[in-house]
Amino acid sequence: MKTYDADLIIVGGGLVGAALALALKNTTLDVILLEGRAPQLDWPLDTWDQRVYAISRASRRLLNEIGAWPRMRVERLTPISAMKIAGDAPHSRLEFAALESGVDELAFIIENRELQRALWLALDDCSNVRVMTSVTASALQIDYDAATLTLADGHQLSAKLIIGADGANSWVRQQLAIPSSAKSYEQYGVVANFACEKPHYGVAQQWFMPDGILAWLPLPNQQMSMVWSCSEDRRNELLTLSADELAKQVAQAGQSRLGQLSVVTPAAAFPLKLTQVADIARSRVALVGDAAHTVHPLAGQGVNLGFGDVAELAKVLASVHPDRIGDALVLRRYELARRESVLLMQTVCDGLQVLFNNHNPILKSLRNIGLTMTDSLPWIKRQLIRHAMDS
Numbered sequence: 001m002k003t004y005d006a007d008l009i010i011v012g013g014g015l016v017g018a019a020l021a022l023a024l025k026n027t028t029l030d031v032i033l034l035e036g037r038a039p040q041l042d043w044p045l046d047t048w049d050q051r052v053y054a055i056s057r058a059s060r061r062l063l064n065e066i067g068a069w070p071r072m073r074v075e076r077l078t079p080i081s082a083m084k085i086a087g088d089a090p091h092s093r094l095e096f097a098a099l100e101s102g103v104d105e106l107a108f109i110i111e112n113r114e115l116q117r118a119l120w121l122a123l124d125d126c127s128n129v130r131v132m133t134s135v136t137a138s139a140l141q142i143d144y145d146a147a148t149l150t151l152a153d154g155h156q157l158s159a160k161l162i163i164g165a166d167g168a169n170s171w172v173r174q175q176l177a178i179p180s181s182a183k184s185y186e187q188y189g190v191v192a193n194f195a196c197e198k199p200h201y202g203v204a205q206q207w208f209m210p211d212g213i214l215a216w217l218p219l220p221n222q223q224m225s226m227v228w229s230c231s232e233d234r235r236n237e238l239l240t241l242s243a244d245e246l247a248k249q250v251a252q253a254g255q256s257r258l259g260q261l262s263v264v265t266p267a268a269a270f271p272l273k274l275t276q277v278a279d280i281a282r283s284r285v286a287l288v289g290d291a292a293h294t295v296h297p298l299a300g301q302g303v304n305l306g307f308g309d310v311a312e313l314a315k316v317l318a319s320v321h322p323d324r325i326g327d328a329l330v331l332r333r334y335e336l337a338r339r340e341s342v343l344l345m346q347t348v349c350d351g352l353q354v355l356f357n358n359h360n361p362i363l364k365s366l367r368n369i370g371l372t373m374t375d376s377l378p379w380i381k382r383q384l385i386r387h388a389m390d391s
Contacts, residue, residue: 002145003158004159005032006031006032006130007322008031008159008161010165013039014035014166014167016303017035018119019119024318025125025126029317032159033131033132034137037134040113048223048264048265049112050192050266052112052219053110053302054107058304058311059308062310062311068118069118072110073114075220077110081099082096083095084206086207105202135153139175142282142285146159147160147162147326159326162284163285163287164288168275173287180276181275183274183275190267191268192246192265193226194225194247195221196223196261198222200222205254213228214226214250216257228253244263247260274346279335288306289303316330
């Protein structure tokens with residue numbers, strides 16, 4: 001009889017990998033979570049992470065169920081009370097308000113490191129999860145009855161199932177030569193945090209511009225997080241500005257809606273791309289999060305898609321006998337269940353990016369009319385926001 005070191009091994013202990021391990025805590029499955037570097041769990045509380053996420057209602061529900069949400073510090077959370085979107089023409093706008101949608105908030109803004117901290121603290125209560133840090137995998141072999149990971153020190157781990165939760169440049173995906181296509185947007189996401197002269201009242205703001213997309217996300221203590229999707233030239237300009245000049249340019253780009261700004265966290269940048277993966281599940285292997293898909297950040301749905309993967313895969317694995325968790329037909333159920341949601345979000349985000357990153361005067365007129373018309377249709381607005389909240 002085949003012996004295993006664990007029922008399943010999750011490669012990658014980031015947000016999605018850690019959430020999957022937690023989602024399996026009430027099962028009989030023996031789980032190993034493999035992470036090259038343990039996250040930092042303590043930092044000066046007067047500093048703020050450059051990367052933040054808009055957590056949807058569905059993601060919050062998952063995080064609460066797996067025990068991570070109660071471990072997040074309320075003073076690091078910001079509820080979004082409204083969303084204001086402006087096109088690149090006067091009076092072209094679209095606005096969503098939580099009260100109009102019958103909810104207390106549209107989403108919550110949370111720092112990457114605070115969310116990671118809460119997930120890892122919750123892992124301490126998982127008796128069926130073994131966390132291995134400071135280790136890296138060097139080889140992956142898939143056989144009929146097992147998946148075997150060879151670590152950099154030569155040690156081998158065998159399991160019925162390997163989960164690739166190791167990001168957009170997934171090592172697991174590369175080891176299995178799973179085809180993927182990457183579309184570069186030839187843009188970068190420039191992120192920074194600012195203190196604001198005026199209160200934001202929990203309102204998130206977004207501007208579609210001819211050369212990119214600017215978003216302001218509310219943070220505690222009258223601060224906001226900026227995400228500016230822009231060209232390489234604009235990225236280079238923003239990264240070389242002094243703190244004062246950066247604050248002035250960002251305030252001007254946002255029509256000074258929050259008054260004068262001052263830099264809290266310096267600017268950083270990352271490339272933007274769309275990644276589509278041919279197979280997110282095969283015999284003995286499944287991919288989750290950015291290893292399975294990436295999207296443009298304009299809708300702020302990347303991490304929520306990953307948490308959707310977690311919810312679905314955990315449900316599938318909990319519904320079958322432990323001996324069958326690596327079966328191709330079982331994992332196919334997960335792949336089919338996620339296909340529509342992922343494809344829809346990728347198509348919408350990609351379409352909006354192409355539509356607004358376009359200088360065609362006809363398209364410019366149509367996109368701005370579309371924003372204004374949508375804003376005048378309450379039923380459509382409610383459907384859009386409820387879909388985003390439940391994604």
